[in-house]
Amino acid sequence: GQQLNQSPQSMFIQEGEDVSMNCTSSSIFNTWLWYKQEPGEGPVLLIALYKAGELTSNGRLTAQFGITRKDSFLNISASIPSDVGIYFCAGQPTGTASKLTFGTGTRLQVTL
Amino acid sequence: GAGVSQTPSNKVTEKGKYVELRCDPISGHTALYWYRQSLGQGPEFLIYFQGTGAADDSGLPNDRFFAVRPEGSVSTLKIQRTERGDSAVYLCASSPSLAGMSNEQFFGPGTRLTVL
Numbered sequence: 001g002q003q004l005n006q007s008p009q010s011m012f013i014q015e016g017e018d019v020s021m022n023c024t025s026s027s028i029f030n031t032w033l034w035y036k037q038e039p040g041e042g043p044v045l046l047i048a049l050y051k052a053g054e055l056t057s058n059g060r061l062t063a064q065f066g067i068t069r070k071d072s073f074l075n076i077s078a079s080i081p082s083d084v085g086i087y088f089c090a091g092q093p094t095g096t097a098s099k100l101t102f103g104t105g106t107r108l109q110v111t112l
Numbered sequence: 113g114a115g116v117s118q119t120p121s122n123k124v125t126e127k128g129k130y131v132e133l134r135c136d137p138i139s140g141h142t143a144l145y146w147y148r149q150s151l152g153q154g155p156e157f158l159i160y161f162q163g164t165g166a167a168d169d170s171g172l173p174n175d176r177f178f179a180v181r182p183e184g185s186v187s188t189l190k191i192q193r194t195e196r197g198d199s200a201v202y203l204c205a206s207s208p209s210l211a212g213m214s215n216e217q218f219f220g221p222g223t224r225l226t227v228l
Binding site (some may be wrong): 035100 | 116143145147152153154155156157160167168170171203205207216217218219220221222
């Protein structure tokens with residue numbers, strides 16, 4: 001099935017650094033979601049975006065819904081070791097029922 | 113409160129066997145979704161229920177896969193004549209959605225299916 005293009009595929013950063021990742025689609029979405037997944041667990045919702053151009057924060061996390069509605073960005077500031085995991089974007093295509101299309105994931109490793 | 117629960121957490125079966133995977137959504141959530149996640153990939157949509165009915169089953173890969181939600185709460189994903197390629201983590205999610213208004217889907221821990 002279709003998966004969104006997510007980059008980078010993986011990141012190795014030092015504690016305290018800021019992180020940016022993005023997600024692009026060839027088609028328009030009317031909702032963007034960002035999830036984090038740790039080994040052996042299901043994805044956990046971090047941020048939900050509902051409007052083009054919207055910028056939303058959740059603690060050290062900030063996400064934006066691109067104005068073209070074909071992309072989204074997630075930033076993590078001042079990373080800490082517990083930020084380790086795989087981050088997935090997910091979108092709902094316009095006119096489609098509530099299924100989500102996920103990105104390929106960004107694996108984040110944080111070193112002390 | 114209780115989140116989405118899935119049983120079993122792990123299932124090992126032999127090629128050709130039948131398996132059932134169960135999902136208990138968050139209480140009161142009307143929408144329930146099944147996804148499949150292969151190693152190194154993001155989850156892929158299988159089927160979506162609104163209440164008791166399957167609103168979208170376009171992600172089911174073939175007719176060996178079937179899901180039910182008879183009372184609008186618990187759902188069972190059924191796989192007949194399992195194949196090695198069915199090995200994956202099967203994730204269930206639920207949302208309070210009424211007619212697809214909200215997309216904040218909350219996921220369970222998944223069932224890891226291994227077909228030998």
